[in-house]
Amino acid sequence: MGYGFRALRRRVLTPDVSETSLDKRGFHKKSPAAVELLEKVGRIFLEGYGNAVEARTVADAQARIDRIEERFRGFAYEGAGMGWAMLDGLPFGGRGRVRASLNGPGEPHNYLIYVGVGWAMARLPRFRWPSPEAFDPLLRWLVLDGYGFHQAYFRTHRYIDQQYQEERFPWPGGPAGGYANRAIDQGIGRALWFIGGTDVDVVTSIIERFAAHRRSDLYAGTGLAATYAGGVTERELEQLRERAGEHRAALAQGSAFAAEARARAGLLGEHSRLAARILCGTDAETAARVTQDVRPAHPVDGAEPAFETWRRDIGAQFVSLGGVTS
Structure with a gap:
């Protein structure tokens, strides 16, 4: 799959960063510092998501994510979990990206990746949801945590x-x-x-x-x-x-x-x-x-x-x- 197609896929599938604005969402604003923190979390989430849907392989995406500053890196993995699950769930998107991440370098971030899968389920039709048996029987409930969020x-x-x-x-x-x-x-x-x-x-x-x-x-x-x-x-x-x-x-x-x-x-x-x-x-x-x-x-x-x-x-x-x- 060529880079041009992957870049287009990222643009098409990635939500606009304005969706993470507290003003856009109508959320409470405690202070400028709190607003900056929460909106940065949203931006980093979308950066991780975008890396996941654009990268040629899971390993390529993870290499990019691991350059993000430590405090926010986990949110990027959460976004990447959503991105990999979206590609796994879309027709012609292929399969196995979430599993490849959980079985590879993404394993230390497994809590966040599971949560990201739940984000994807909230946007995919139910007949494209992953099988529960594809996940750890203990941690799979974190998927629904992501859905609820x-x-x-x-x-x-x-x-x-x-x-x-x-x-x-x-x-x-x-x-x-x-x-x-x-x-x-x-x-x-x-x-x-x-x-x-x-x-x-x-x-x-x-x-x-x-x-x-x-x-x-x-x-x-x-x-x-x-x-x-x-x-x-x-x-x-x-x-x-x-x-x-x-x-x-x-x-x-x-x-x-x-x-x-x-x-x-x-x-x-x-x-x-x-x-x-x-x-x-x-x-x-x-x-x-x-x-x-x-x-x-x-x-x-x-x-x-x-x-x-x-x-x-x-x-x-x-x-x-x-x-x-x-």
């Missing part, structure tokens, strides 16, 4: 103001299929960090408007975003922890996921260290290690997926360590 980010009125949920989401199906809406809520909670402009008062006020049974998952997503993206001070993180109340263990679990995603990719920065210390009650390396210490070796889904058991065990660990009050 996309829907909250681009369809904010329906998913946030109207709090929309499908009665039974069709992917991945199976005995634990009823859990899908909870995984989607985790992505919605992550999107709220952007929708609320990293303003803790705004974000938590939105969460508190949701039905009580949804708030734990929303706080988990918010904890992940606050730790991975940052944009707040120590005092604001303390405020977030206090506002979470009975959902502090879920908040810590999301924060620990972010610490693990950054640590395993070698991208653990000071903003993530600060967030883990406040939200998990321990240092980021320990928070990341906890996620692996309790990770099920042979996950089997029943009515409740192993992913949810894992998440609950992570939160319980931080309660038992004394860093988080239940």
Whole structure:
């Protein structure tokens, strides 16, 4: 496939960068610094996406992405995950790009790539969605986190103001299929960090408007975003922890996921260290290690997926360590 065609494919498939503007989206603007951070995240996401859909091979795209500054590189991999999944899902786009990335140099960024696949699913017709069996049975729920983020980010009125949920989401199906809406809520909670402009008062006020049974998952997503993206001070993180109340263990679990995603990719920065210390009650390396210490070796889904058991065990660990009050 020639370079000219690939460049055209990038132009055709890549959303306009204006779509990431907080003004365009109608999101809250806490401060100029917060606006710059969140809009840069959006620009880097699209850069990763564009590299994925233009590059000749997965390795070529990864070589470009790995030149992006460390704090934002993970967002580029998230965008690339979407790009590879779009090409895998489009007619005549070929197959196997997501798998090639997860089995290759993209493996340290697997959390972000899974999430990017969910972005693509939100834009592909359902008959072109990937098979759930193509993914790790534990981590595949992160795909729905990405789906939920996309829907909250681009369809904010329906998913946030109207709090929309499908009665039974069709992917991945199976005995634990009823859990899908909870995984989607985790992505919605992550999107709220952007929708609320990293303003803790705004974000938590939105969460508190949701039905009580949804708030734990929303706080988990918010904890992940606050730790991975940052944009707040120590005092604001303390405020977030206090506002979470009975959902502090879920908040810590999301924060620990972010610490693990950054640590395993070698991208653990000071903003993530600060967030883990406040939200998990321990240092980021320990928070990341906890996620692996309790990770099920042979996950089997029943009515409740192993992913949810894992998440609950992570939160319980931080309660038992004394860093988080239940």
